[in-house]
Structures are given as structure tokens and as C-alpha cells.
Amino acid sequence: MNPEQLKQNVAQAALAYFNDYDMVVGIGTGSTVNQLIDLLPQVKNRIEAVVSSSEESTQRLESHGFNVKELNQTGDLSLYIDGADECDAHNRLIKGGGGALTREKIIAAASKQFICIVDASKQVDVLGKFPLPIEVLPMARSFVARQMVKLGGQPIYREGFITDNGNQIIDIHNLKILDPVELENTINQIPGVVTNGLFAQRKADVTLIAQRDGSIVKQ
Numbered sequence: 001m002n003p004e005q006l007k008q009n010v011a012q013a014a015l016a017y018f019n020d021y022d023m024v025v026g027i028g029t030g031s032t033v034n035q036l037i038d039l040l041p042q043v044k045n046r047i048e049a050v051v052s053s054s055e056e057s058t059q060r061l062e063s064h065g066f067n068v069k070e071l072n073q074t075g076d077l078s079l080y081i082d083g084a085d086e087c088d089a090h091n092r093l094i095k096g097g098g099g100a101l102t103r104e105k106i107i108a109a110a111s112k113q114f115i116c117i118v119d120a121s122k123q124v125d126v127l128g129k130f131p132l133p134i135e136v137l138p139m140a141r142s143f144v145a146r147q148m149v150k151l152g153g154q155p156i157y158r159e160g161f162i163t164d165n166g167n168q169i170i171d172i173h174n175l176k177i178l179d180p181v182e183l184e185n186t187i188n189q190i191p192g193v194v195t196n197g198l199f200a201q202r203k204a205d206v207t208l209i210a211q212r213d214g215s216i217v218k219q
């Protein structure tokens with residue numbers, strides 16, 4: 001199956017989690033989630049409102065007629081569905097390839113259930129092959145980059161990219177991630193870091209993984 005079909009398959013499988021009425025749900029960002037958003041009209045009668053992790057997803061959701069709300073207008077969410085750049089066997093993730101990591105981490109923390117949707121190419125034994133995105137306040141970018149060198153990484157500035165929050169991103173290559181929770185905490189302590197793309201403390205509750213033949217494995 002081609003990559004887009006795999007994304008569509010796993011997005012279709014995620015529709016089963018819209019299993020209640022009047023749901024207020026979180027929806028993430030990226031090409032896999034775009035497939036989900038395009039399928040979401042199938043379960044529209046179950047969804048009262050959606051909190052979106054990016055301006056891009058908001059526009060797509062609104063084009064399908066969904067009621068998109070700010071997280072400040074809702075309580076905690078029953079369900080959050082999002083993709084990932086990497087996923088290990090414990091449902092710990094690297095996210096932020098699309099640059100929406102901060103809103104994604106907030107929505108994941110505010111959601112009772114976090115379902116991650118990926119294809120098998122995102123599965124790894126050890127996180128860190130995918131460069132770890134860090135959202136930084138612009139004035140702290142070089143300082144944070146130097147601290148990441150001390151932690152053994154090679155930072156690359158994602159030039160020309162501004163997050164929906166008005167910040168910048170550095171992508172950290174060649175990091176050895178021995179303990180994802182510890183590293184997530186360590187990076188969060190660096191002044192100027194807004195968010196890092198390790199989702200190890202609040203990891204996914206379930207990951208749905210599209211296999212090459214299109215079948216779905218639940219982890």
C-alpha cells in the first residue's frame with residue numbers, strides 16, 4: 001500500500017474511539033491527522049466541539065463545518081488523536097516535525113485518552129533517529145542550542161519557520177536518548193525552552209500502527 005493509503009487506514013481505525021455523544025475532542029496536526037480530519041464527518045453526530053493543535057488543522061476542521069474551540073473554553077477533553085514522528089514500544093513519542101509540539105503537548109496533557117496514529121515507518125526501538133524538535137523563545141535560540149551541544153546533540157535552526165505561538169524551532173540531531181523521561185525534564189529546565197518534542201511523561205495511551213499491508217496493530 002502507498003503511504004497515503006496507510007495514513008488513511010490508520011485514520012479510519014481511529015474513528016472507533018469516537019464512541020460517545022457530545023464529545024469535546026482534541027485533534028492534532030500533520031499529514032496523518034489531515035486524513036483523519038477528512039474522515040471525521042463520518043462521526044460528526046458524536047462531536048460537540050474540537051480543540052485543534054494548529055492553525056492549519058483549525059482551517060481544515062472548519063472547512064468541514066466543525067465547531068473549533070479554544071482550550072480555555074472547554075474543560076478537559078475526553079479524547080485526543082494525533083500523529084507522531086517516532087514511536088517506541090512503550091508509546092513514548094517524538095513529535096514536532098510539523099512544528100505544533102507546544103499546543104500538542106498541552107492538549108495531550110488536558111486529555112483523558114491520547115490515541116497516536118502512525119504507520120510502521122515511525123516505529124523505533126530507541127527514540128532519537130528523528131531529530132528532536134525544541135520550540136524556543138527567539139532571543140534564547142543560540143543559548144539553548146549551546147546547552148544541547150553540551151548534552152551531546154547537534155542543533156540545526158529550522159530557518160524561516162515560525163510557530164503558531166510566534167517562536168522558533170531548533171532540531172537536535174544525533175542525540176542519544178537513554179532515558180526519555182529524564183531527558184524531557186532536563187531540556188525543559190533550560191531557560192528559553194518552551195517545549196521539547198519528547199512525549200515520554202505524557203505518552204500515548206494507545207498507538208494504532210498501520211502495517212505495510214494496511215492492517216492495523218494496536219499497541
Ligand SMILES: O=C(CO)[C@H](O)[C@H](O)COP(=O)(O)O
Nearest residue numbers: 030031032083096097098100
Ligand atoms: O508532531 C507533529 C506535528 O507537530 C506530527 O504529529 C508529526 O510531525 C507527524 O506528522 P505526519 O503525520 O505528517 O507524519
